[in-house]
Amino acid sequence: VAGDDQWDPTDDRLRSLGKMWQRSRSPLAPALRSAMAAVEEIGPAQAQQQRSDNFPKSDLGKALSAVSRTIRGDIGASVITVDQGDWDMHSDLGTVEWGRMQRNADDFARSVAAFFEDLGPSADRVTLVTVSEFGRRVVENNNYGLDHGWGNVMFLFGAGVKGGYRGTWAGLGDSHDADLTVTTDYRSVLSEVVRTRTTVSTATVFPQFSPERVGAMTGV
Structure with a gap:
């Protein structure tokens, strides 16, 4: 998610987005929740050291x-x-x-x-x-x-x-x-x-x- 923690370490927009959409009944909500879960899953991979x-x-x-x-x-x-x-x-x-x-x-x-x-x-x-x-x-x-x-x-x-x-x-x-x-x-x-x-x-x-x-x- 662009901008998350990029400038302000107290800026936790990922958590905020998750809370906002957690119980939403919008047709967009299932896809949004799936995307947020994917971001969390990718986290450890992204934390790896760059080799080149x-x-x-x-x-x-x-x-x-x-x-x-x-x-x-x-x-x-x-x-x-x-x-x-x-x-x-x-x-x-x-x-x-x-x-x-x-x-x-x-x-x-x-x-x-x-x-x-x-x-x-x-x-x-x-x-x-x-x-x-x-x-x-x-x-x-x-x-x-x-x-x-x-x-x-x-x-x-x-x-x-x-x-x-x-x-x-x-x-x-x-x-x-x-x-x-x-x-x-x-x-x-x-x-x-x-x-x-x-x-x-x-x-x-x-x-x-x-x-x-x-x-x-x-x-x-």
Whole structure:
């Protein structure tokens, strides 16, 4: 819970939230109580010592450090999501040497590297997948940035991942409205991860969807 005991050691908002929702009959109450119980269960795992000293002091670095400790705590977590913002670069994108994109990419790379270093032997059972809700166009706008686009990229790291590039590069010349052409449905990639790394049916996760073979995971 963001802010709990972060600045004031007498600030016990977790306890306050629990008391507030303990006897509530709201439709939200069961989910809230379940979430509060999960926070308590994760506590000992979060209290573990961080192994890697290479995590950036960024939000992403701190989040992946917490995820690593949760995984190493072996409390039964199977899927964990992390959000990293500030990629919506309509202005001041920069170059490969400086700018917002360079800073974000550097933070991302160092955070992921530290994450797998921190996991240690537990890395053998972890698959990390990145996906964005939208891409960028390929022509610079008037603010030295890139506007929203269709085509995007996904990165896969860790257990079960085949190395190399997967997909079809359609080039830049015939793109519509300065967009990258979409050639692979992201659900096809995620379907391979679900099929090889979980016991869940892909039809349950993506109903009425027929995935194409991407070949991003071993055994597919």
